[in-house]
Amino acid sequence: MIDPIFLAEAAVNGILLGGILALLALGLNLIFGVIDIVWIAYVDLVMLCMYLVYFLVQVYGWPVWAGGLASLAFGALLGVAVHLLIISPILGSAPVNQLLATGGLLFFLQSFATFLWTTDHRSVRLSLPSFEVAGIFLPLTRVIPFAISILALIALYVFLTRTFVGTAIRAVSQDREAMSLMGANPQWIYVVTSAVGGLMAGLAGTLLIFQYSVHPFFGGQFGPLTFMICVLGGLGNMVGAFVASFIMSEIISIAGVVWSTEMGYVIAFVVFIVMIFARPGGILARRG
């Protein structure tokens, strides 16, 4: 029998991981919900941002906050570039072409990163203390990214519900044509959405580089998981994706302690497949 304290620690770690997964999933889901295209290469953009922070902080000695801000700006620019160069020209074409195009971007980014930076794993190590609460170790290198993720998600919520542009983004996701009758240029709303999605990728990249090492195939580690979370929560459903992030992170984290990390992913995928049959519209979808 496993010591309950390990299980408790795994549950806490699951929550900490869930915060970052939620950031990734909501970024991807926001873009899908509004533009109706899944950016298969989303986590590969995160990978580029991780490299940026690595070089700025580890190699050039920038302070962490400056590297983070640069990553946010870079992520937003990447988002706009992906939209204007790849998505915008194929908006009217068949969905399979759109998947192929963003899938092609994934292979391009992986190969290009390998060419530029080799397959070496690189990381930024911060020596921050851990503290202990009721026998559970909480490393600040994980608690701080979690807190920042949650704050960012609250900021996203406020942006989408309280501002004109944020409300317009939600309106476009419900009826694009009607929103153009309100005087909004849908193309502009798409650019703003892509920038916000990219900004979230930039933030996720900053938070991840302090916990994981970056390499050209980093996208393979989190990409499928992020997509799974979005489907599990219901594509385009922000609340669903948020809940699904924590379900997945808890499964991975607890199964990882009980069996092994690999087994954690196996169980997560099995749960995903079962849920696809049981609730194809996502965990929060109404039946029928």
Next chain:
Amino acid sequence: MSLLALAGVTAGYGAFTALWDVALRVERGEAVAVVGPNGSGKTTLLRVISGMLPVRGGTLTFDGAALTGRPAHEVVAHGIAHVPEGRRLFPNLTVADNLKMGAYLPRARTRYRETLERVFGLFPVLAERQLQRAGSLSGGEQQMLALGRALMSRPRLILLDEPSMGLAPVMVLRLFDLIRRVREEGYTILVVEQNVRQVLKLVDRAYLLEVGRIKMEGRAAELAEQDFVRKAYVGL
């Protein structure tokens, strides 16, 4: 000079031509109806005016500005608000957020509060239901919201597509009363309707559209007297 003028407008979808050589004008402060049977091109006509459907030929002029070929979001900025067929509300946004989106244009946004008060004055039920999802409103309330949302852009011309569609007869009468009140506030209105009898009581002039062509034009009262119209549409 007319507020809105269409000359020789031809438009359609794919190989199908829905409007042939349409000429139409709306003067400032006027209420004009376009009536005609189902499939005569009434909805297409409004879609062409608001820029949702490009014209194949002809010209569109609004207050002296050429609007031919302008996209929908630019046409609104000129002061034309379109209440489209089926209302097209944002069903998962609240009533308040739907109205807010009506004021999306920068010049409408700066006077958002003031316009909102006016809209709530016209439709008090919208004020009561501000925090409700638009999709949860009744048909009549949804039509009021669609109308209110259009007013939020502070338009100079309102296009109404079948406002009575899907409403119970009692609600249709109430709605036409409300549209009459909107008129009395000084708005210029172009409305397309199948409910010919009601709409001819509301407007100054009317056009009869049949299979994509304007067949008749005249004062609403005169048109209602025409034997042909009476038999075909008014049912008297």
